[in-house]
Structure formats: C-alpha cells, structure tokens
Amino acid sequence: MTNMSKTALVTGGSRGIGRAIALALAEVADKVAIFYAGNQAAAEDTVKALEARGAQALAIQCDVSDETAVKAAVNQVREAFGPVHILVNNAGITKDGLTLRMSAADFEKVVSVNLNGAFHMISACYRDLMKAGWGRILNISSVSGLMGNPGQANYAAAKAGMIGLTKTIARELASRGVTVNAICPGFIETDMTASMNQETLDQAVKNVPLGRLGTAQDIASAAGFLCSDQANYITGAVLQVDGGMYM
Numbered sequence: 001m002t003n004m005s006k007t008a009l010v011t012g013g014s015r016g017i018g019r020a021i022a023l024a025l026a027e028v029a030d031k032v033a034i035f036y037a038g039n040q041a042a043a044e045d046t047v048k049a050l051e052a053r054g055a056q057a058l059a060i061q062c063d064v065s066d067e068t069a070v071k072a073a074v075n076q077v078r079e080a081f082g083p084v085h086i087l088v089n090n091a092g093i094t095k096d097g098l099t100l101r102m103s104a105a106d107f108e109k110v111v112s113v114n115l116n117g118a119f120h121m122i123s124a125c126y127r128d129l130m131k132a133g134w135g136r137i138l139n140i141s142s143v144s145g146l147m148g149n150p151g152q153a154n155y156a157a158a159k160a161g162m163i164g165l166t167k168t169i170a171r172e173l174a175s176r177g178v179t180v181n182a183i184c185p186g187f188i189e190t191d192m193t194a195s196m197n198q199e200t201l202d203q204a205v206k207n208v209p210l211g212r213l214g215t216a217q218d219i220a221s222a223a224g225f226l227c228s229d230q231a232n233y234i235t236g237a238v239l240q241v242d243g244g245m246y247m
Contacts, residue, residue: 004134007031007081008227009074011064011121012091014043016190017140020216021088022046024224026055031081035062035073035091056081064091064117065109074124083128086227089118089162090140092155094192099153107154114158115165122169135178136227139166140219141238143186143246159184163238170236179235181226186242188214209244 006029012018013034019042022034032055036043043059050057058080062073077084092114095106118139129135144152145159163182170180187193187204193213205213222241225231240246 004085005030005082006085007033007077007083008086008088009033009035009077009084009121009125010088010090011035011062011117012037013088014039014046014059017185017188017216017219018088018090019046019049020220021090021140021223023049023053024220025086025088025227026050026053027224028228029055029086031056031058033058033060033077033081033084035060035064037061037063037091063113064089064120065112067120067123070117070120070124074121078128083132084125085129085132085134086136086138087121087125087129088138088140088223088227089121091117092140092158094152094155096151096155098151102153107157110154111158111161114155115161118162118165122165126173129173129178130176133177135173135176136231137166137169137173137178137180138223138226139163139180139182140223141166141182141184143184143240143242146184146238146240147246166238167236174235179226179231181231181234181237181239183219183222183226184238184240184242184246185219186214186240186245188216188219190216207245208242209247212243214241214243 008025008029014036142159166182
C-alpha cells in the first residue's frame with residue numbers, strides 16, 4: 001500500500017510526545033491531522049512544522065472524552081483529507097493522588113479521557129479503516145498500565161484498559177489488513193517532568209537500567225515504525241519504550 005495517499009490522525013498532537021509522533025508520521029502519510037485539547041498556539045506551531053516537512057496539515061480542537069465532539073471532528077478531517085488510515089490515540093491527562101484521597105470524579109475523568117477517548121476515536125474511524133484494506137491504529141499506553149504506580153490508580157487502570165482494547169480491536173480488524181498495536185512509554189522528558197524537582201527525577205532515573213529519561217523522539221521513532229509498511233506483520237503487540245524500566 002506504499003503508493004496510496006494516506007491520512008494520519010494524532011490525538012493530543014500539539015505538544016510533547018504527540019507532536020513528535022505527528023512529525024514522524026509525515027514520513028509515512030502525506031496528510032496529518034492533529035486533535036488538541038486547549039493549546040491553540042502549540043497546535044498551530046505543529047501544523048507549521050508538519051507543512052515544513054511537506055505534509056498537508058490540520059489542527060482541530062476536540063475533547064476526546066465527548067463522543068459527539070469526536071464524531072464531528074473526525075468528519076471535519078474526512079471533509080478536508082478523506083478517510084483516516086492511521087490513528088494514534090495519544091491524548092491523556094493525569095490527576096494523581098493516593099487512592100484513599102482520590103475522588104470518584106478524578107478517577108472517572110482520567111478514565112474518560114485516556115480510555116473512553118481512545119474508544120470514541122476508534123469507533124469514529126473504524127469503518128474508514130475496514131474499507132481501505134490497509135490501516136494502522138496505535139494506542140499510547142504506559143508502563144504504569146503494566147506495573148501499576150502508587151498514586152495513579154486512575155491513570156494505571158486507564159492505560160491497562162488501553163492494552164485490552166488494543167488486543168481486541170487487533171483481532172477484530174486483522175482480516176481487513178489493519179494492524180493495532182500499543183506503545184508503553186516509560187519515564188519520558190516532557191513538560192510534566194520539566195516541572196519536577198531534581199531529586200525526584202534522579203530517583204526515577206535510578207529505576208531505569210539505561211540510566212536516563214526517554215525523549216519524545218524515542219517514542220516517535222517506534223510509532224513511525226509501527227505505522228509504516230515495515231510493520232505489516234505486527235499486530236496486537238505491546239512495545240515497551242522504557243529504557244528497561246519494566247522487565
């Protein structure tokens with residue numbers, strides 16, 4: 001399917017890991033749409049960076065936890081670029097706290113964005129992928145979903161749920177030539193880690209055999225591979241990109 005025109009869609013695509021993935025996908029797709037939650041300036045900047053790489057690009061504000069908003073936003077992508085061939089579910093939030101003090105609202109909000117959001121996106125793009133006879137879905141989970149993490153009952157549960165979702169959709173769409181995989185990032189340098197104190201960061205790095213934090217590019221390289229024709233025979237896989245943190 002190398003010669004066909006492809007449209008990629010990345011949620012949470014304006015900054016950090018999502019932006020790096022969107023830029024990597026400009027190598028495998030000629031049209032790239034990003035959904036973002038609120039930072040319009042960052043989204044516009046990412047669109048410019050994508051266009052500089054020769055891709056047609058589009059940014060749409062969308063709350064992925066809202067099913068109606070997702071359907072409308074995916075329709076906007078279709079109107080501009082045609083059917084979606086590559087979907088990356090990267091949008092995610094954290095509301096950390098020990099379970100004893102975590103409110104039901106904070107639990108539900110994180111699951112609603114991180115897990116339900118991925119489901120809404122897959123549902124909205126499902127028919128496009130079935131009809132094309134070639135497609136990629138990539139869910140950005142987390143090592144927290146594999147090993148658990150104190151203070152992240154909501155986040156770890158949502159990210160573990162994404163792994164079950166990945167394997168189920170992989171089985172459903174395999175006969176249509178669509179692969180569905182998950183990446184589990186470890187401790188990655190992002191805006192979130194930039195605001196942490198040095199002592200906490202040093203402690204975290206001690207748990208990483210490779211002895212450093214990961215970069216957004218480390219995740220994007222794996223994503224670019226899994227969304228390319230090089231990965232035609234990989235589906236239902238859960239790839240840890242974590243410096244050996246979980247093994």
